[in-house]
Amino acid sequence: MLDTAASPADSAPGATWTRKDLLDTDTLTRAEIDLVLETARGMREVRSRPVSKVSTLRGVTVATLFYEQSTRTRASFEVAAKALGADVVNLTASGSSVEKGETLIDTVRTLEAIGADIIVMRHSRSGAPYLAARHTAASIVNGGDGTHAHPTQALLDLYTMVERLGSLEGRKVVIVGDVLHSRVARSNAWTLLRYGADVVFCGPATLLPRSFVPSVDGRACSISTDLDSAIEGADVVMALRMQKERQQRGLIPSIREYIANYQINAARLARARQGALLMHPGPMNEGIEVSPDVAHGAQSLVEEQVANGVAVRMALLYLIAARSRT
């Protein structure tokens, strides 16, 4: 067991982790999410010690397999794995056999044969971790797949919000920007709805879903193209990264117009509830989706998100490695 005071079994009675893989947040139960957050609290405590490492996962090999560039997610997983005493192998698509045409299935099987117990994977194609998970006995942790899901980001965001706000029941969370192409928005919606929050997707009509929004127990996300009214009374405002190529693809007239209508700045944030929290999954385009003063202002949780990310990923790696195989 984990050598911290907060043992997950004590604090979340009844809940156990049985999943081999973490692919998205959509099928996670409230009890499973509670368990992740509770375990993460213990991990934060470990991180706050003078020697912030334990040897719980000694002998466990975690491979990071990144087909898409990432600094914080990959580094966060690596730090998390090492903080638990795991061995870490890092692979990127460039400079590996992937460039020589190796298929995803062959790559994950090779990693499994090398001895990887957990493969943290990022891929530009939606659903890729699902394919990998079906073809390896190793655990797959989705570190972001295409425009589909980013479950560890959603769980660290949820952790950060719960730490700040306590219960999320009835809290208003406005997610702003390119929701349609955002794996962060979708995965966040599932966990937030399960915690009783009111979730609003806000952005230009071309960057919002038209036929599908996440819903849990009959409660669905709402949709708005008008940020100034959507942001009113918000407890949390989450700005999404705006990719400049959306303009080239004709999805928005210009970045300038996007800024005018959707940038989170001091004036807009003032329309939210007083002291509302500003979040961003990073990396930020300061001056585009968020103004620099707000990005680094008192309401910004951006750095806290990153710090919490390590604890939440430690929790997930721990739960998956120690899962009960029923």
Place this chain on the structure above:
Amino acid sequence: MERILIRGGRVLDPSRSLDMTADVLVADGVVAEIREGINPAGARIIEAADCVVAPGFVDLHAHLREPGYEQKGTVRTETTAALRGGFTTVCAMPNTRPAPDCGPVLESIRDIYAREALVRVLPIGCITRGREGKELAELAELAAGGVVAFSDDGSPVADPRLMRNALALAGALGLPVSEHCDSPEMHAGGAMNEGAVSERLGLSGQPSAAEAAAIARNIELAAATGGRLHIAHVTTERGVELVAEARRRGLPVTCEVTPSHLFLTEDAVAGTGDEPAYDTSAKINPPLRTETDRRALLAALNAGLIDAIATDHAPHAIEEKLVEFEAAAFGISCFESAVSTLLTLVYRGELRLERMVEALTTAPVRCFGLAQRVPGIGTLEPGVARDVVVLDPRTATIVDPERWASKGKNTPLAGRELKGVVRAVIFEGTLAWEREAAHV
């Protein structure tokens, strides 16, 4: 020559509005007689009580892969699959390498058919050189070489002026243009239907408007030129409405639908489990659509507005499907499941049996005007008909692509129980395939 008696089946020949319980005698290479109580000496007997006896099926749209893509299928493997599926005449799409865009290439491909095919294969020629959509193919030379239609297959002709000229020239040659109606410029190469499932799964989508807009454009071009337009695999409710309007205007527009689009919806991509399956075997172009679309297709097929059922049989090598969804090849292998799929729809009361048989026989013959070219196909007319299929609608079967003759095992139906099988197939007057009892 062997004499075959198919005894006591329900004989359905929509070409002559025939629907009766009778015996069918095949002798001297043709259907010799259809009546009750035939008692020939020394004939091989096929007991067909509870079975349906129909003309051999005619498929307007299939991919045989040879030459060029033999890892997916060969003329021999895929025509074996066609035969077992009840298809005795198959129109082969020109997406081979090389593609039949001129006489000599067509001739070399027809040589392969003559040597390897186990059923009648009729070639479809390219609309444009190399199917690149830039310059017209040698249409008259291809017509002289025996093509039954023109198509660039999965590459819609984007340039409206080129399409207009193709329809005019093909029309003058008396041949239809079979067009995959899509507006790729409207989407970013969508991997599935654009809608609730694509948004849930984070996959790029093809909006149904992309099909409807292309159908509307091509209907106008057919009207402007007098050319004959055949709309390949219509998939949307709106597409069907546009065809209905063209019919009311009296335009020479025909269309086909695939068993896959009649049986499945976009939900097949997500699968039935809690977690999305990203099932690449359900990736097909045009994509599986919504339940509303599927019902509209069935209604239009039952009403005769959709003329024909065509398989769009598209075998792929396994490694082309065992990849990330958006990287996977489009297409479903379905020669050997098509009839079971359709008979299941009949069993469920969603499709009329008479219409199903018509849409696989006399209707496709009409669409491509095949009757003059190949007398006796799509009919049981004594003295001329040479192909007969015997269907057993009562026998259940579990789809097992590992037992298929086709090289393509790519089907989203693997493991599904379907109702109805092909019992026997007579091709060119001889018993070419019979399902053994052990196979059941």
